[in-house]
Amino acid sequence: MAAFGLGSAAALVSFLPTAAMLKVGNHGGGIYNNGFLVPGLGDLFFSANPVHASRIMAFNGYTEIRQSIFYAAWFVFPIIIFTNWKIIRILPVRVVSISIFSVLLFMLTQGPEQLGPIRYSIRFIPYFHIFSIIIFLYFWSHFPVKSLSHNRFKVLLGIVVFTTLLSLQQFPHMPRAIIWSGVILAAASYAFAYKRLTPVLWYSLTLGIAIFARLSGGPANPTTAEWWAYVNNLHADNLSLIPKDYSICLISNPTFSTDSKRFEDVWFGNMGLAHGIAGVNGYSPIGQQALVRNFFPIVHGWTFPNAGQTGLSRDPLTGLTIFDLMRVSTVVAAAGSDAERFASDKSPEWQLIKQTKYASKFTHKLPNQSLPGSLSWPLSGYTVTEPQKATATKEILQFGSIGPDVHDLIFARTYWLGYKATFNGISIPVTPYNGYLISVKLPDNAKSGTLELTFHIPFLKISIFAAFLSMLTTCLLLVWRKIWRFSGEEPVYHIQK
Structure with missing residues (x-):
């Protein structure tokens, strides 16, 4: 209970501010599973050479992915080999409880793809691995082998050799990187098994191997956005300052064309940042309810077919159009029905200033453009x-x-x-x-x-204070070990012979 309370207090900083958004926020619900970003079992128990790729259903279908979260098995397999499983007869109830919780997290990694507001089961992988590693570390610290036999080390070395061969089979054009990775892992396995390392060397070697494994796995995944596009526009983007006016892209069907060049004219998601555009539609995991109802039905910023009509409608109190109140001076309508609808619905003050194969760009003078700030x-x-x-x-x-x-x-x-x-x-x-x-x-x-x-982000200060207090309490408990002592016997689970 103490661990649960301290962990909950530490997590408040990520929970309370988000919960405060839900009153006016919109996060898609439902239960369905199309296999999107659902990892395979081979990835969950990944133990191959670091230069190895997996397959996962992403935005462009099944694609190659290399994620550091798939390397947790490298911590599990050595522990299995270095643990004397024959002498285990009793287990504390807390270990059994964590094991059950780990199994539940494992089940969540397999779907559904969306369960209510919780989206993408791939996000449960790190937590499943963390709890699994904690369990195996308990076994290793309480039931280690007294002396490592050559047979046990041969099993560990065999895993390294076998997975290196698998990687060579997958990437025959990268033999040097794969073989060197296997050699380094084999050397590290030998050091762990037979050398009496000081704690500093032990931790340094563990950290070094973890960093090496991640770097050798590749710099990025094909499903990751081209991050350098944002760097090229940092001089034009300042998300802190309020722009004088905004643009909106009317795009109800993002597949109106299959040519990737269309994204030079239209945008959704975070593409506006890459183009240096102050746009009102972008990627928003938690959408604003009213904006979702009137303009943007999904998180990626696609618009309703009638979003242009909504923006051009007159507000009865102010007499201004909704676009004027939003200070939208530029409308980019995707070629096809979006551009045709806006062209027929707009007033004469909206002027067509650019037309390409993929979009039509309209602009007009805002009646409130002289007003300061927002x-x-x-x-x-x-x-x-x-x-x-x-x-x-x-x-x-x-x-x-x-x-x-x-x-x-x-x-x-x-x-x-x-x-x-x-x-x-x-x-x-x-x-x-x-x-x-x-x-x-x-x-x-x-x-x-x-x-x-x-x-001010709601509940941010109190949740940060709670997280700080939780970490401080945890540190004190680790320093003063006497506080951990139980009054009476700890409940245990007996394993039948």
Whole structure:
């Protein structure tokens, strides 16, 4: 129970902020399994030469993948060989419990592909391996062999030789790398088996072999995005600063063309970052409910067929279009039905500035483009300046005068829990507008003053404190071993002879 409590406290930093998003968030549910990113059993018990690839169903079908999470068996197999299994007669209940939990995690690695909001069973692999390694380390530390026989070492060496031959069979054009990997692993196995290493050498050798195995496995997977594309655009991308206007890509069918060159004109997912585009549609594992209902049905940022009509519709309160309130000045519509629909629905102020084989690009002048920061409405009735550039987490506006008809302000920001606003130091309400924009209500007697809009991740400070307290307590328990002593006998599970 103590371990469960400490572990739960340490995990709060990843759980509480995410849980706070669920009130306005949208994370696809359902139970189904198409085999996507479901690892094979051979990968879960992977023990081959590091220069070895697996196969897994990914975005482009079955593809080669090399993941460090598949190398956990290299810790398990030596432990199996260095443990004296014949003398094991009793096991603490906690070891049995961890074993059962490890089996459950193993089952989760095999699907379903999506279970409610939990997506992709491949994510359970590290946890299954961690618990498995903990169990085998317990056996090794409590039931080690007194002296390693030559037969046991031959078994370990045989595993190295056999898996090296498997890798040579898979990659006959890479004999040098594979053979050298096998030699280094064999030498490390010999050092572990017969040399009395100091703890420093033991840990250094273990860490060195782990790093070597990962590096020799290859720098990246084919299913990983071309990360250098982002580096080339870092000078153009600053996700902290708020842009003056945005673009949106209307793409309801991403397979409208099979030519990869189409992505030079259209985008979804994280492609906008690679192009240096301030786009409103991108990859979002937890979508905003109202945006999902109106524009983006799936996490990759594809749009509804009528997303353009929704953006062009007039808001009854402000008189502006939804795109104007979102400060969307540019629309890129994928060739075909998306481009045809937007061209027929748009007003004359939207001008076609570029047309290619894959997309049509439209732009218009925003009625609120002169407003500072992310302020979107009202357009008049006050004087305002921006003392500093608005960022993703903070925006300050100084109002010189506020007319009697100005009560609410609308900002072109996505509404999430965690936004707070003050006017002259006094807290004022922050509410969603249309479900996805930020609305701030000014005090009734507001004439002039300073508005400060900030965003703080909910429960972040308290969860960080809980994680710190958990780690501190764990360290103290490890230092003062007397605290671990049980009053009475520890429950055990007897193994029948």
